Amino acid sequence: MSAPTAKKQRRDLRRGGFGHPAPAPPPAWRVKLEASIANAASDSKHHSDDAAKRQKKADDAKKAKKASASASASASRDGDDGGGRRGNVRGGDGAIAPPRARARSNSNRAKSLPLPLGFAAALLGAASKVTFGAVNGALPLAVVLAVKTFRGRRERDALSVLAVVSGGVSIGGIKVISPPATPLPLPAFVPRMLAPLVVVRVAPSVLSVAAPGVLRTLRFYGHLFPVIAGYLKCLLIDSKRLAATGASEDEIQDAWDAKHAWGASRVADMIHDLVGFYLKVGQVFATKSDLLPPQYVSALKGVFDECPPVPFAEIAKIVEEDLGSSVTSTFFTFQQKPIASATIAQVHAATLRRVLLTLVPIRPRRRGERRSLRTFSPGASLRPGSLAFNPDTPRRLSTPPLTPFNSTPTFARMERLVETARERKSPSRFKTRGRRL
Amino acid sequence: MTMDMANMLFVSNAMDRMKIHLPFDHTSILREYRNQVPLEFDFERERDMLTRIGGAVTRAVPDVRCPAAFEAMSSKRVLTMSFVEGESLADVIQRALNANGLSTRAGHSEAAAAAMKTSPSGAAVDASRVLTKLVETFGVQIFEIGTFHSDPHPGNLLLSPDGKTLSLIDFGQCKARSYYLHWSPYDRVGAVNADP
Numbered sequence: 001m002s003a004p005t006a007k008k009q010r011r012d013l014r015r016g017g018f019g020h021p022a023p024a025p026p027p028a029w030r031v032k033l034e035a036s037i038a039n040a041a042s043d044s045k046h047h048s049d050d051a052a053k054r055q056k057k058a059d060d061a062k063k064a065k066k067a068s069a070s071a072s073a074s075a076s077r078d079g080d081d082g083g084g085r086r087g088n089v090r091g092g093d094g095a096i097a098p099p100r101a102r103a104r105s106n107s108n109r110a111k112s113l114p115l116p117l118g119f120a121a122a123l124l125g126a127a128s129k130v131t132f133g134a135v136n137g138a139l140p141l142a143v144v145l146a147v148k149t150f151r152g153r154r155e156r157d158a159l160s161v162l163a164v165v166s167g168g169v170s171i172g173g174i175k176v177i178s179p180p181a182t183p184l185p186l187p188a189f190v191p192r193m194l195a196p197l198v199v200v201r202v203a204p205s206v207l208s209v210a211a212p213g214v215l216r217t218l219r220f221y222g223h224l225f226p227v228i229a230g231y232l233k234c235l236l237i238d239s240k241r242l243a244a245t246g247a248s249e250d251e252i253q254d255a256w257d258a259k260h261a262w263g264a265s266r267v268a269d270m271i272h273d274l275v276g277f278y279l280k281v282g283q284v285f286a287t288k289s290d291l292l293p294p295q296y297v298s299a300l301k302g303v304f305d306e307c308p309p310v311p312f313a314e315i316a317k318i319v320e321e322d323l324g325s326s327v328t329s330t331f332f333t334f335q336q337k338p339i340a341s342a343t344i345a346q347v348h349a350a351t352l353r354r355v356l357l358t359l360v361p362i363r364p365r366r367r368g369e370r371r372s373l374r375t376f377s378p379g380a381s382l383r384p385g386s387l388a389f390n391p392d393t394p395r396r397l398s399t400p401p402l403t404p405f406n407s408t409p410t411f412a413r414m415e416r417l418v419e420t421a422r423e424r425k426s427p428s429r430f431k432t433r434g435r436r437l
Numbered sequence: 438m439t440m441d442m443a444n445m446l447f448v449s450n451a452m453d454r455m456k457i458h459l460p461f462d463h464t465s466i467l468r469e470y471r472n473q474v475p476l477e478f479d480f481e482r483e484r485d486m487l488t489r490i491g492g493a494v495t496r497a498v499p500d501v502r503c504p505a506a507f508e509a510m511s512s513k514r515v516l517t518m519s520f521v522e523g524e525s526l527a528d529v530i531q532r533a534l535n536a537n538g539l540s541t542r543a544g545h546s547e548a549a550a551a552a553m554k555t556s557p558s559g560a561a562v563d564a565s566r567v568l569t570k571l572v573e574t575f576g577v578q579i580f581e582i583g584t585f586h587s588d589p590h591p592g593n594l595l596l597s598p599d600g601k602t603l604s605l606i607d608f609g610q611c612k613a614r615s616y617y618l619h620w621s622p623y624d625r626v627g628a629v630n631a632d633p
Binding site: 214216217220221224274276277278280281284285318319322323330344345349350352 | 440441442444445448463466467470474477478480507510512513514515517520609
């Protein structure tokens, strides 16, 4: 029960209970409200002995009153306020009735309860509920904070596995996993504590190990939904309100421009956060200056610089693995600083036997990407029958072997080498632009 | 990566279905990228394309060249090519446009094209000659060998310091036309007409 409602109760208590002589019969909405409040109070009875006692006392008082009025026949039906509610048959003594029916009957009684007493009971019930909720929430919070202090990733992962295996994870009252028989005798509050722990702390690390693609998807939509919501708000509320106040076209356009600037910064944030393929697509769209709003183009300018080069040690490892010999023994010189770096590759200059070459080692992909590309990827497989298979693009098997007719002739190659060697003697201002879009 | 693509395609399709249209066809662009980008990770394919297209182009068109690939020092992840000297056409064009201040006045781009130089104090560039070469190059690629460089933006075209030689780089995105399209009668007419 929220604080404003409790406050309102207190106010009503003051007005109804003291000061005012003989209050007028309450209106229908108020009767309903009071009934629901009393209902909530009876719900919280399980958590608070005090509330239960009060409620019981109230029930007794009510019974006595009812008996004196000899109105038991009408009280046995619940729907006497005429709202079309389905009547619940109340058990004669209330003890054997199902909990639902009992709650209803309590609400029925509370209607004719003396006002101060009913509100006091409700108030007490609410307070007990809040306390219980606080204790219930504070324990998991404490556990989460305790886990946060773990520095090592391995411990956290081990704990996450334990959390899932020990089972009985209930999130918001819905059982996700219900183990038939827990090997360990766990008290009931353990799953309750584990649920928020799993959601807040453990789920990301489990996902990053088990299904990195899912985590990326979640992050993608987490970035995108605020943008969509912002545009919907602008479309449905802001522009309509401006139009209703008689704003000019320019003012409405200004509002849209501001929204574009905001959305563009959010989208740029998303691209910088997720990198990978989103960066690649962002680069394509960043060149569409005639199509996208100018705010987007200026915000996306940064995506071209967002390719920090892969450290040289990794590059050297790739070269060594693929070419079978180390960088220093393969190349005469090898510049450690790349000429250019982009999403897929980065370019290093190297010389081989005093001939200037350009070397393009492929960029090692990120963890999640590589996994999804290699294993479950109908889109990325190049086998016939897969989505990415395009019969138009030549496959390795169908490419003809290199012959003098389809490759650069040797003499042309030699000529070029000589030429580049000559040009190297006179240092030039020109440099290669190796950026790969 | 497939998942990234699927997410973006989903959003794009949803926008189409809800009749929210951006001023360009994002769904088609994304679909094409879904097919093309995985191929770009394969440097062996890039090397094949480079040898095939580069060989045909350097033979057919004078003053056009491509880097030479070194097969012995290349793999799926490493590609070793000869160094091609030059400045990207994008820089040359941008410098020419900036020289007299950016403007959308009529005749400004023509004046800029006439004043193109390979460096601030370098040789003048004969823009129409460069353009003719570029068109010839792509005629050879599309009509003769049926395999073509599908990403020829100015950043991938290098101009040599003397302003005469045009170099084509970055063969990561290449497309081959299908056998039937390549040998259809309509295309033969096109190829014959293109032949001088």
